Structure formats: structure tokens, C-alpha cells
Amino acid sequence: xxxxxxxxxxxxxxMELTLEHLWLVxxxxxxxxxxxxxxxxxxxxxxxxxKPILGGANIIQTIPSLALFGFLLxxxxxxxxxxxxAILALTLYALLPLIRNTYTGIKGVDPAVVEAGxxxxxxxxxxxxxxxxxxxxxxxxxxxxxxxxxxxxxATIAAAIGAGGLGEYIFRGLAMVNNQVILAGAIPAAAMxxxxxxxxxxxxxxxxxx
Amino acid sequence: xxxxxxxxxxxxxxxxxxxxxxxxxxxxxxxxxxHGGETLILLGRSGSGKTTTLKLINRLLAPSxxxxxxxxRAVDEWDVIRLRRMIGYVIQDVGLFPHFTVERNIGxxxxxENWPSDRIHERxxxxxxxxxxxxxxxxxxxxxxxxGQRQRVGVARALAADPPILLMDEPFGxxxxxxxxxxxxxxxxxxxxxxxxxxxxTHDLREALLLGTxxxxxxxxxxxxxxxxxxxxxxxxxxxxxxxxAFGPDGVAWGKRL
Numbered sequence: 001x002x003x004x005x006x007x008x009x010x011x012x013x014x015m016e017l018t019l020e021h022l023w024l025v026x027x028x029x030x031x032x033x034x035x036x037x038x039x040x041x042x043x044x045x046x047x048x049x050x051k052p053i054l055g056g057a058n059i060i061q062t063i064p065s066l067a068l069f070g071f072l073l074x075x076x077x078x079x080x081x082x083x084x085x086a087i088l089a090l091t092l093y094a095l096l097p098l099i100r101n102t103y104t105g106i107k108g109v110d111p112a113v114v115e116a117g118x119x120x121x122x123x124x125x126x127x128x129x130x131x132x133x134x135x136x137x138x139x140x141x142x143x144x145x146x147x148x149x150x151x152x153x154x155a156t157i158a159a160a161i162g163a164g165g166l167g168e169y170i171f172r173g174l175a176m177v178n179n180q181v182i183l184a185g186a187i188p189a190a191a192m193x194x195x196x197x198x199x200x201x202x203x204x205x206x207x208x209x210x
Numbered sequence: 211x212x213x214x215x216x217x218x219x220x221x222x223x224x225x226x227x228x229x230x231x232x233x234x235x236x237x238x239x240x241x242x243x244x245h246g247g248e249t250l251i252l253l254g255r256s257g258s259g260k261t262t263t264l265k266l267i268n269r270l271l272a273p274s275x276x277x278x279x280x281x282x283r284a285v286d287e288w289d290v291i292r293l294r295r296m297i298g299y300v301i302q303d304v305g306l307f308p309h310f311t312v313e314r315n316i317g318x319x320x321x322x323e324n325w326p327s328d329r330i331h332e333r334x335x336x337x338x339x340x341x342x343x344x345x346x347x348x349x350x351x352x353x354x355x356x357x358g359q360r361q362r363v364g365v366a367r368a369l370a371a372d373p374p375i376l377l378m379d380e381p382f383g384x385x386x387x388x389x390x391x392x393x394x395x396x397x398x399x400x401x402x403x404x405x406x407x408x409x410x411x412t413h414d415l416r417e418a419l420l421l422g423t424x425x426x427x428x429x430x431x432x433x434x435x436x437x438x439x440x441x442x443x444x445x446x447x448x449x450x451x452x453x454x455x456a457f458g459p460d461g462v463a464w465g466k467r468l
Contacts, residue, residue: 116305119268119377120319120367121294130318134309 003183010184014169018188021165024083024155025192028090029148036095036147037140040102041128054103057096065089065154069161086158086165093154094147101143105136137207145200152193156185166192218282219243220375220407221267226276228262228431236262238431240276246374249401249408251422253415253453259431260411264377267409268297280375295319298368298406302380304360306352312338312363313348319371337366342396358389369404376408382417394420415457419443427453 007014043050063071068089073079078088109132117127133140159167169185172178221244228237237259244250252260265271266278269290278285285293306315314321316337317330325333338345341362352360361381368376382390394417401408401421412418418425419439427434427442427449434449435442442450 110303110305110308112301112303112305113307114305115270116299116301116364117307119270119294119297119299119301121291121297122318122322123291126322131307 001180003180003187006180007184007187014184014188017164017166017168017185018192020083020163021152021155021167021189021192024086024090024158024163024165025148025151025196028087028155029094029144029151031087031091032094032098032147033144035091036098036143037102039095040099040140041106041133043099043103044106044132045124050103054096054099057099060092061096065093065157066160068092069157073161082158082161082163085161086155086163090151090154090158094151097143097146097150098140101146102136102140105139105143106132108139109135138204141200141204141207145197145204148196148200149193152189152196156189218246219279220246220281221409222279223263223266224277224279226266226273226278228259228266228271229274236431237266237273240433242426242433242436244407244409246407247405248423249410249421251418251425252409252411252428253413253418253425254428255413257430258428260413260428261379262431263428264379264409264411267375267377268294268299295323295371296373296375298370298373298376300361300364300368300376300378300381302383304352304364306360306363306367308352311349311351312343312355315352315363316366316370318367323371333370334366337369340369340400341366356389357385358393361385361393365400374407376406378408378410380411380413383412383414397421415453 039053043053060068069085072085072089075085075088078084113131113135114127117131122131155165156167156170158165159171166185166189170182170189173181173183173185223240223242226237226240227235229235236257240259240263242250242263252263254260262271266273267280267285269285269288272286280288280293280297307318310318313331313334316334320330320333334348335345338348343359343362343366347355347359352363355363361384364381368378382393385393398421410421412421419442422439424436424438425442426436429449435445435447437445437450443454445451
């Protein structure tokens with residue numbers, strides 16, 4: 001039996017795991033965007049926070065993912081359900097590219113443009129929302145893209161703590177020493193990563209400033 | 211003329227010094243009054259403190275000592291946003307917003323001042339005519355314009371909310387000589403009509419002689435002389451002579467033709 005036949009036979013389960021996977025990636029990326037972009041903006045305003053925040057996000061990124069999942073297990077409320085735990089871990093991993101790209105994007109806006117805006121009497125808020133963020137949009141979106149693709153891959157490991165997703169097949173296949181089962185998890189996950197990359201890349205191009 | 215005291219200068223520097231964070235003094239005890247409706251030129255080489263002087267007026271920089279007054283009121287007593295909106299600001303790099311069309315660039319300050327949109331549109335049209343821009347360019351983006359057109363948009367944008375004061379930091383510095391001469395001529399005509407109080411930074415003696423009602427010569431953070439163009443041409447002050455020599459008989463002849 002090849003992998004395609006296996007997937008066809010188990011299409012209901014493949015579908016369910018894919019949706020679970022999408023859920024984990026979608027929620028965690030959305031949370032990371034909600035936290036990461038404001039943090040990125042914050043450190044352009046208060047440079048003193050730059051090192052602790054970027055440093056913190058960097059450190060999280062260096063923790064091996066399995067260790068992070070285990071590390072969060074005793075946390076109250078979060079630790080009581082595997083999917084919450086997985087979402088928190090994935091969110092933490094996605095923070096670094098978002099914070100860093102938001103920061104670099106805003107800092108990369110032509111200083112003459114910022115000075116002109118300031119000199120014309122734009123308030124800091126107006127400068128941020130009308131000038132800096134629109135001009136940094138492409139770079140920030142590139143960060144969202146990187147974060148999403150990393151999350152799709154990392155979310156397969158969430159199955160190790162019982163959070164579901166396409167990692168289920170990968171771990172099951174590993175245990176059964178069955179390549180077909182591994183591929184039944186890996187192929188949809190890879191396809192999802194490529195699709196996310198392509199569509200966000202397209203959006204990035206569409207929204208890049210003139 | 212330059213020695214006459216002005217009881218109500220538009221802009222006044224009183225014993226102003228400015229020090230960078232590192233401690234280097236970039237402006238040293240400046241005393242200067244800019245009269246309403248004049249074009250005061252800040253002339254000097256790079257690092258002489260011209261741009262610093264300019265940025266102290268709209269509070270992009272803060273002095274380490276002394277006081278700057280605009281319309282008789284210390285700049286730090288002004289609400290900084292209000293202060294900046296009554297002062298137009300034009301810089302060499304123009305700093306147009308690349309993601310806005312020409313129309314939105316020019317109309318930005320009126321827009322954030324909540325003008326009704328038809329009035330903004332009218333004002334933009336009026337300004338584009340005033341600075342000699344083809345109305346067709348209204349819907350273009352800055353990257354689609356020539357250097358001269360961009361600088362015209364920069365001037366139009368600075369004039370948008372009709373500020374009484376205009377600060378110009380080498381606005382024509384990056385242009386080719388022909389466009390530059392064209393814009394200088396238009397600047398003179400514009401100023402004849404608008405009578406703004408203008409502080410204009412340049413290192414070009416010809417530009418200074420052509421455009422200025424008075425020329426403040428700066429060197430190493432100090433004001434060296436303050437002359438009308440005629441006085442400047444006949445001055446025997448060492449630094450003034452050095453300037454005239456540097457630009458040669460050509461530059462001086464240019465000034466005398468006025």
C-alpha cells in the first residue's frame with residue numbers, strides 16, 4: 001500500500017488532523033502577531049527595552065521545542081490541556097521573527113521621511129500609523145511569513161504531548177517503523193507550509209509600499 | 211539695516227548654545243533676530259551649525275543653554291505640534307512620503323488639521339499651480355517624479371496650511387544647475403507674493419546673494435557676520451573675503467548683477 005492509498009483510505013482522519021494542525025498554527029500565529037508587533041513598535045519608542053525584549057525572544061528561540069513543551073507542562077490552566085500548551089509554545093517561538101521584523105521595518109524607514117513628518121508636526125501616533133507602519137508593512141509581513149512557516153513545522157512536534165495535528169501520523173509512523181504513515185503526516189504538513197509561504201509572499205508583494 | 215533693533219522679531223535667538231550628547235558644542239552663544247517677512251540666509255560650510263540653528267526653531271533639537279522665541283514666545287512654551295504646524299519645513303532630501311500620491315503628500319497637514327476634503331482638494335490644486343506643478347501629477351507617486359518636481363512638491367507641502375514661517379535646509383542642493391536656477395527664480399517670485407518669514411540654509415554664496423534679504427555667515431558654531439547682500443559684497447571681514455575668493459569673481463559678479 002503506498003502513501004496515497006493510505007491517505008485516501010484514512011481521508012477523514014487526515015482531514016481532521018490537518019484541521020487540528022491549522023488550528024494550532026492559526027491561533028498561535030494570530031496571538032504572536034497581536035503580541036509581537038506591538039512589542040516591536042514598543043522597542044522603537046523605548047530603546048532601553050530593546051535588549052531585554054529581543055534578548056528574551058532570542059533565548060526562547062534557542063530552547064529545544066520538545067523541552068519547551070515539557071517545560072510548560074506544570075503551568076496552571078495552560079498545562080491542563082495539550083492544545084493550549086502547544087499554542088502557547090508555538091506563540092512564543094513565533095515572537096522573535098515578528099518583533100525583530102517590526103523593529104527593523106520601522107527603523108528602516110528613510111530618516112528624511114521621518115524627519116519631514118516630525119517637522120511638519122505629525123504627532124507620534126500619526127507618524128506611526130500614517131508613515132512608519134505603512135512603509136514597514138512589507139518587512140513586517142515577511143516576519144509573519146517566516147513565523148507561519150516555522151509554526152507549521154514546529155506544530156508537528158505538538159503531537160508528542162498529545163495536542164494532535166499532523167504530527168500524530170509522524171510519531172505513529174516512527175513507532176510503527178512505517179514510512180507511509182510518516183509521509184501521510186509529513187506531506188500535508190509540507191504542503192501547508194508551502195501554501196502559507198506562497199500566499200503570504202503574494203500578499204507581501206501586493207501590499208509593499210510604492 | 212542689519213543693526214536696527216526689531217521690537218517684534220518673528221524668530222529670536224538669545225544666547226543660544228547647543229551641545230551634542232557627547233559634549234561637543236555645535237552652536238555657541240548665538241544671538242540673532244529674524245524679522246517678519248524677510249529671507250534670512252544661514253551661510254556657512256558643513257558643520258558650521260546652520261542646520262542645528264534651523265532645527266532649534268521647530269524644536270527638532272533642544273538648546274543646552276539660552277532661549278529661542280517664535281512670535282514673542284519661547285519655543286518650549288509652545289505646544290510642539292502647534293509650533294511645527296505653523297512652521298513649514300523643507301529639507302534637501304525632500305522626505306516626501308513614498309506611499310502617498312503627490313496630492314496626499316501636499317494635503318497631509320490640512321488633512322490632519324481636519325479640513326473638509328473639498329477644501330483640501332482646492333488647496334492642493336492652488337498650491338500645485340503656485341509652485342508650477344502640472345495638475346496631472348497630482349495622482350503620481352514621488353518615485354515617478356523628477357528631482358525638480360519632487361522639490362516643488364516639498365515646497366507645496368510645506369506651504370499647505372499657510373504657515374507664516376518657512377524653514378528651508380538646502381532645498382535646492384541636490385538639483386542640477388539649470389533646475390536649481392529655475393527654482394531659485396521661482397522662489398523669488400513666490401516670496402514676493404507670499405511674504406513669509408523664511409530661514410534658508412545654504413553653503414552656496416551665489417544662492418545666498420540671490421535669495422537673501424540678509425546673510426548670517428556662520429563658522430564653527432558661531433555667527434560671524436550679519437549683512438545685507440550689498441554689505442556682504444563690500445565687506446572686508448576676513449571670512450567674508452575668504453568666501454568671496456572661494457567663489458571667485460564669477461560668484462561675486464552674480465551677486466552684483468542683482
